[in-house]
Amino acid sequence: xxxxxxxxxxxxxxxxxxxxxxxxxxxxxxxxxxxxxxxxxxxxxxxxxxxxxxxxxxxxxxxxxxxxxxxxxxxxxxxxxxxxxxxxxxxxxxxxxxxxxxxxxxxxxxxxxxxxxxx
Amino acid sequence: xxxxxxxxxxxxxxxxxxxxxxxxxxxxxxxxxxxxxxxxxxxxxxxxxxxxxxxxxxxxxxxxxxxxxxxxxxxxxxxxxxxxxxxxxxxxxxxxxxxxxxxxxxxxxxxxxxxxxxxxxxxxxxxxxxxxxxxxxxxx
Numbered sequence: 001x002x003x004x005x006x007x008x009x010x011x012x013x014x015x016x017x018x019x020x021x022x023x024x025x026x027x028x029x030x031x032x033x034x035x036x037x038x039x040x041x042x043x044x045x046x047x048x049x050x051x052x053x054x055x056x057x058x059x060x061x062x063x064x065x066x067x068x069x070x071x072x073x074x075x076x077x078x079x080x081x082x083x084x085x086x087x088x089x090x091x092x093x094x095x096x097x098x099x100x101x102x103x104x105x106x107x108x109x110x111x112x113x114x115x116x117x118x119x
Numbered sequence: 120x121x122x123x124x125x126x127x128x129x130x131x132x133x134x135x136x137x138x139x140x141x142x143x144x145x146x147x148x149x150x151x152x153x154x155x156x157x158x159x160x161x162x163x164x165x166x167x168x169x170x171x172x173x174x175x176x177x178x179x180x181x182x183x184x185x186x187x188x189x190x191x192x193x194x195x196x197x198x199x200x201x202x203x204x205x206x207x208x209x210x211x212x213x214x215x216x217x218x219x220x221x222x223x224x225x226x227x228x229x230x231x232x233x234x235x236x237x238x239x240x241x242x243x244x245x246x247x248x249x250x251x252x253x254x255x256x257x258x259x
Contacts, residue, residue, distance in 0.1 A: 032224060033221075033224055033225075033227050034224035034225055035224065035225050035226065035227035035228075035229045035230065035233075036227055036229065038164055038167070038168060038229065038233055039211075039227070039229040039232070039233050039236075051223075051224045053135075053136065053223060053224065054136050054137075054139070055138065055139055055171070055223065055224055055225070056224065058139035058140070058142065058143055058167065059139075059167075059224075061143055061146065061163075062139075062142065062143075062146065062160070062163050062164050062167050063160070063164070064156065064160060079136075083143075087143070
């Protein structure tokens with residue numbers, strides 16, 4: 001799935017990384033606990049979260065992710081957006097809640113790409 | 120044998136918003152040096168977890184990364200309270216972090232186990248009331 005399709009499915013606002021919209025991603029994860037993202041996530045290109053701080057962007061960077069989506073209308077600060085730009089990560093904000101956002105993406109074929117579906 | 124490439128960072132413990140910045144920098148530098156993505160990911164995740172731990176528990180410290188021909192060594196040292204029971208601290212899910220840290224997305228008790236998981240060796244030298252030094256190695 002292209003990042004631009006995620007944007008459309010979640011009616012999201014792109015805050016940085018317009019140039020990444022054609023990038024293909026094959027899996028996603030959702031967590032407000034960055035500790036768990038670092039511990040359990042493997043090869044997921046997209047992070048959905050309701051947590052809004054600089055560590056979200058740094059965690060996505062550590063995990064080589066391409067896109068962060070802030071759900072529940074969370075808006076990152078300018079510093080966070082600048083950091084994401086530096087790391088080459090697309091950032092979006094959507095008013096959709098986490099559970100619904102995951103459901104929409106899963107239904108459209110963006111699954112978690114893990115056997116046990118832990119995260 | 121070529122001379123090691125070394126990076127040193129002072130980790131500021133007073134400002135959580137900057138926690139992890141040194142690890143982002145190391146990741147960038149290792150990419151510039153052309154190391155394989157898997158190696159970079161292991162080193163940067165382990166360092167990131169350690170960096171966050173230093174900020175949460177020890178009011179910051181120092182992070183050193185030394186790149187040799189056959190391995191990358193990450194040394195994190197602080198002058199914090201020390202770890203009273205290392206075996207307990209290594210258990211997944213055990214955490215002494217306060218609720219305000221959990222609200223920031225950390226403190227799930229996965230930091231130390233994760234650091235061990237992503238590195239080839241990890242040594243913890245800790246003294247109560249004096250501080251902790253953690254040395255991690257990732258083979259190349």
